[in-house]
Amino acid sequence: MDKGIIRIKDARKHFGPVQALRGVDLEVSKGEVVLVIGPSGSGKSTLLRCVNRLEHLTSGEIWVEDDCVTSPHANIRKIREEVGMVFQSFNLFPHLSAAQNIALAPLIVLKEDRASAQKSARDLLARVGLADKEYSYPEQLSGGQQQRVAIARALAMRPKIMLFDEPTSALDPEMIKEVLDVMLDLAKDGMTMMVVSHEMGFARAAADKVVFMDEGQIIESAAPDELFAHPKEERTQRFLDHIL
Amino acid sequence: MSDFLKLGKRKAPPASGSAAPSALPRFNINVTDGTLIPSTGDKSILSAWNISFFGAIVAIVILPVLSPKPYLEILAIVPSGLVATFGVTIVSILFALVLGLLAGLGRIAKTKPINLIATVYVEVIRGIPLLVQLFYIYYALGPLLHLKGPASAVMAMSICYGAYMGEIFRAGIQSIPKGQMEAALALGMSRTQALWRIILPQTVKVILPPIGNEFIALLKDSSLVSILAVADLLRRGREYASTTFNYLQSFTIVALIYLIMTLFFSRLVGLMETRLRNHGQRHN
Numbered sequence: 280m281d282k283g284i285i286r287i288k289d290a291r292k293h294f295g296p297v298q299a300l301r302g303v304d305l306e307v308s309k310g311e312v313v314l315v316i317g318p319s320g321s322g323k324s325t326l327l328r329c330v331n332r333l334e335h336l337t338s339g340e341i342w343v344e345d346d347c348v349t350s351p352h353a354n355i356r357k358i359r360e361e362v363g364m365v366f367q368s369f370n371l372f373p374h375l376s377a378a379q380n381i382a383l384a385p386l387i388v389l390k391e392d393r394a395s396a397q398k399s400a401r402d403l404l405a406r407v408g409l410a411d412k413e414y415s416y417p418e419q420l421s422g423g424q425q426q427r428v429a430i431a432r433a434l435a436m437r438p439k440i441m442l443f444d445e446p447t448s449a450l451d452p453e454m455i456k457e458v459l460d461v462m463l464d465l466a467k468d469g470m471t472m473m474v475v476s477h478e479m480g481f482a483r484a485a486a487d488k489v490v491f492m493d494e495g496q497i498i499e500s501a502a503p504d505e506l507f508a509h510p511k512e513e514r515t516q517r518f519l520d521h522i523l
Numbered sequence: 524m525s526d527f528l529k530l531g532k533r534k535a536p537p538a539s540g541s542a543a544p545s546a547l548p549r550f551n552i553n554v555t556d557g558t559l560i561p562s563t564g565d566k567s568i569l570s571a572w573n574i575s576f577f578g579a580i581v582a583i584v585i586l587p588v589l590s591p592k593p594y595l596e597i598l599a600i601v602p603s604g605l606v607a608t609f610g611v612t613i614v615s616i617l618f619a620l621v622l623g624l625l626a627g628l629g630r631i632a633k634t635k636p637i638n639l640i641a642t643v644y645v646e647v648i649r650g651i652p653l654l655v656q657l658f659y660i661y662y663a664l665g666p667l668l669h670l671k672g673p674a675s676a677v678m679a680m681s682i683c684y685g686a687y688m689g690e691i692f693r694a695g696i697q698s699i700p701k702g703q704m705e706a707a708l709a710l711g712m713s714r715t716q717a718l719w720r721i722i723l724p725q726t727v728k729v730i731l732p733p734i735g736n737e738f739i740a741l742l743k744d745s746s747l748v749s750i751l752a753v754a755d756l757l758r759r760g761r762e763y764a765s766t767t768f769n770y771l772q773s774f775t776i777v778a779l780i781y782l783i784m785t786l787f788f789s790r791l792v793g794l795m796e797t798r799l800r801n802h803g804q805r806h807n
Contacts, residue, residue: 331709333705333708333709356711356712356713357711359708359709359710359711360710360711362709363709363710364706364709366702366705366706368700368702370700370702370703370705370706371706372703372706372707372721372725373725374724374725374728383710383720384710384711384712387712387716387720388710388711388712388716389711429706432710433709433710436710436711
């Protein structure tokens with residue numbers, strides 16, 4: 280059997296008395312697009328942030344390929360190079376231009392030479408449809424444009440996995456599509472993606488699996504059409520009634 | 524001192540109650556130790572800054588014209604102290620910046636001992652008057668360290684202002700949204716790389732006005748070093764006064780020179796602050 284590229288085993292996370300994750304098991308195969316949905320506070324963002332160890336699990340294990348992320352001996356920087364992340368609030372570096380935002384990590388982390396880092400930054404900007412924004416600063420870009428630069432920035436590290444933490448939640452409706460289109464392209468290219476989002480259109484078009492979480496646990500997971508049409512659990516049904 | 528940094532966490536209005544947020548009384552009291560920076564909003568000719576600044580310049584020109592006898596002499600002698608005043612101020616501010624950066628980083632460090640050392644430094648130094656620190660380093664430690672007046676002066680001022688700068692750096696670094704560090708880490712950068720490439724360049728923008736404010740405060744406090752046999756502006760005035768007994772005239776000129784300098788620099792810092800505010804709006 281094909282071993283998942285991300286393997287989460289009995290993940291538990293406590294924030295003081297709050298239990299954000301209460302034993303989550305999940306595998307994501309290479310090239311798979313997994314959408315995580317659930318009410319706010321259900322632990323879906325926490326789960327995502329534990330994959331590249333922006334948060335530490337209280338107990339349990341997370342593996343990315345052959346590396347145990349949760350081990351104290353893990354070379355976390357090496358793992359993070361291969362796991363790109365896109366945030367709800369973009370988190371572009373405001374003192375750097377779009378191209379500099381993209382080229383910085385390849386320059387100082389991968390030690391690429393300046394010319395090739397700049398060239399791939401330009402190529403990536405073109406790929407997300409922002410070829411003319413090379414010299415623009417984040418404050419000069421719309422939310423949708425900023426998020427596309429943020430995706431390009433993550434892609435510049437040539438990651439094997441991309442994590443998206445509510446990538447469209449901070450966007451105006453008319454900008455959501457331009458970001459989702461970029462994500463759809465990525466999915467078509469075979470990128471392994473773990474996406475926290477409630478974009479049902481994206482789920483139907485690109486997701487291989489939808490995972491419904493509530494109160495720190497996975498309630499059920501299935502292919503998008505199946506989960507949306509015939510949820511097995513009542514809690515899933517109730518949640519879907521709210522957002523569909 | 525660092526009122527620019529909005530040290531107090533802004534509290535969200537209580538969610539309960541039906542009153543719209545705009546109907547709530549707004550207690551927006553800005554308590555500071557008195558910023559030296561004039562409000563740039565006042566465009567009228569009779570602003571407090573204009574009256575003080577141009578008044579002082581007129582006075583320093585008119586006085587020697589009206590009675591050249593002591594004033595021209597004073598103006599010929601006293602300004603030679605400016606070299607020492609600025610020397611001490613500029614060298615001290617440079618050392619204080621380095622110490623402040625270290626103290627600020629120490630204050631946010633997760634390593635307990637480093638954090639403790641930085642915090643103790645800040646607490647101790649801020650709890651002792653600058654004049655006492657000057658005496659301590661010059662008279663108490665001077666013989667041990669073989670320090671001359673100017674060296675003691677610079678050392679004391681640097682150590683003292685380093686502690687205040689430390690708090691500015693700390694607040695500045697903490698004012699950068701957490702997502703910036705997270706984004707840098709997620710890209711595989713080390714904490715050190717993220718600090719130098721992402722966090723500190725943004726911090727500099729935030730802390731420039733308060734640092735300018737500290738510079739002005741240090742310029743004024745540098746007059747304290749006149750008691751350590753440093754021939755600064757105040758000391759030159761005192762020397763002239765004690766030989767000629769023209770106390771009123773000497774100290775009037777000394778006061779006017781300090782006033783013109785601080786008003787000039789405070790306007791400069793004020794302009795810088797406005798420019799940074801207009802250019803540096805952060806959207807995320």
